Amino acid sequence: MDKVNIKKHLLLCATPTKQKCFKGNEGQKTWEYLKKTLKKFENESIEIEYKEKISFELSKKKLNFSEALGNDLNTAGAIAIIYDLAQPLKNFLNQFQRVEGFKIDLNEKFFLLENFKTLEKLTEVLGLKKEVLVKESKI
Numbered sequence: 001m002d003k004v005n006i007k008k009h010l011l012l013c014a015t016p017t018k019q020k021c022f023k024g025n026e027g028q029k030t031w032e033y034l035k036k037t038l039k040k041f042e043n044e045s046i047e048i049e050y051k052e053k054i055s056f057e058l059s060k061k062k063l064n065f066s067e068a069l070g071n072d073l074n075t076a077g078a079i080a081i082i083y084d085l086a087q088p089l090k091n092f093l094n095q096f097q098r099v100e101g102f103k104i105d106l107n108e109k110f111f112l113l114e115n116f117k118t119l120e121k122l123t124e125v126l127g128l129k130k131e132v133l134v135k136e137s138k139i
């Protein structure tokens with residue numbers, strides 16, 4: 001068996017073993033587009049006012065997350081915040097898969113990237129760890 005160490009992951013139906021989500025390799029194309037878009041975006045400029053707004057919203061979510069865990073380990077509340085952060089990413093991926101030539105503006109890219117970064121940090125706190133993908137050999 002080969003072991004592959006995954007550093008970051010987002011749960012999406014990208015390359016299912018059973019084609020229930022979509023046909024062909026659309027999921028893989030979507031995943032590649034998301035990674036490329038988020039990497040490319042890091043060097044682009046965003047209005048400071050918009051950055052501050054998003055930063056404030058994400059700070060509130062982080063605070064609510066901390067309060068949920070501080071309230072007798074309210075894991076359900078913390079997971080609800082995780083879901084809230086993941087929802088825009090899921091919506092983006094769904095639209096990208098279904099709409100040919102789908103484009104997003106700079107502000108939306110910034111929002112998605114910051115959501116993704118916050119999502120990564122908060123899931124680590126809950127102990128949602130990197131998974132080791134095990135591929136079985138047919139030898």
